[in-house]
Amino acid sequence: ETGVTQTPRHLVMGMTNKKSLKCEQHLGHNAMYWYKQSAKKPLELMFVYNFKEQTENNSVPSRFSPECPNSSHLFLHLHTLQPEDSALYLCASSQDPPGTVFRGTGELFFGEGSRLTVL
Amino acid sequence: LAKTTQPISMDSYEGQEVNITCSHNNIATNDYITWYQQFPSQGPRFIIQGYKTKVTNEVASLFIPADRKSSTLSLPRVSLSDTAVYYCLVVRSGSSNTGKLIFGQGTTLQVKP
Numbered sequence: 001e002t003g004v005t006q007t008p009r010h011l012v013m014g015m016t017n018k019k020s021l022k023c024e025q026h027l028g029h030n031a032m033y034w035y036k037q038s039a040k041k042p043l044e045l046m047f048v049y050n051f052k053e054q055t056e057n058n059s060v061p062s063r064f065s066p067e068c069p070n071s072s073h074l075f076l077h078l079h080t081l082q083p084e085d086s087a088l089y090l091c092a093s094s095q096d097p098p099g100t101v102f103r104g105t106g107e108l109f110f111g112e113g114s115r116l117t118v119l
Numbered sequence: 120l121a122k123t124t125q126p127i128s129m130d131s132y133e134g135q136e137v138n139i140t141c142s143h144n145n146i147a148t149n150d151y152i153t154w155y156q157q158f159p160s161q162g163p164r165f166i167i168q169g170y171k172t173k174v175t176n177e178v179a180s181l182f183i184p185a186d187r188k189s190s191t192l193s194l195p196r197v198s199l200s201d202t203a204v205y206y207c208l209v210v211r212s213g214s215s216n217t218g219k220l221i222f223g224q225g226t227t228l229q230v231k232p
Contacts, residue, residue, distance in 0.1 A: 002164075004162075033220070042222055042224045042225065045220065045222075092162065099220045100210065100211055101168075101211065101212040102212065105165070105168045106151070106168075106220075107153075107168075108163070110164070111162055113161065113162055
C-alpha cells in the first residue's frame, strides 16, 4: 500500500468509448503524475501537475485529457483511443516538486496502475 | 538533467550478490542518484538514494565514486523475488519546478534458482 490508489485496475474499451481513469493520493503531496507503460517499453512520462497546475505535457495526443481538481485527485479522460494505446497507466505523487530533491528525497509514490485494453 | 546509461539485462543466481552499474557522465553538483525497482504489472518503488560515497539501507547499498560519474547498486544475496527491473535516475536538489522524472529502459534482473 503506497498511499496512491488507482481505479479501475482493469479497463476494456472500444475505440469510440469515453472512459476515465482515477487516481487519489492520501499522502498530502502536491505533485502528481501520469505515466504510460506499454509492453516491453520504458515508462513514458505523460503529464505532470504541481499544486493543481499542469507543468508538463510530454507531447501526449489530445485523445488523452488530464484533469486535476485538487492536489489529491488526478484523472485521465480517454476518448477515441487506438489499440496502440493499450498499456498500463500509472499514477504517481511526490512530496517534493517534480523531479527535485527538496524537503525529502523526491521519491515518487506509484499506484498499482490501471491496465487498459482498447479493442 | 544528466542522462543515465545502464545494462539492459543481467542474470544471477539465488544467494549471489548483484551489482548494477549506472553511468551519468554529465551529473551536476546538485544532482542526486536515485534507484527504483519495478515488479511486473506494478508501479516502480523507491529503493535508495545517494549523493556520494556509500549509502546502505535494509534493501541495498549504493556506491558512488568521488567523480560521481557512475554509481553501483548492490543487492546482497538475491532471491527469486528480487527479479525485477531496476532504474537509475538523476534528480536535482532545490525547490524549482525544473525537473523531469524520466525513467530509461532500466536493467532487467533475472534471478535463477
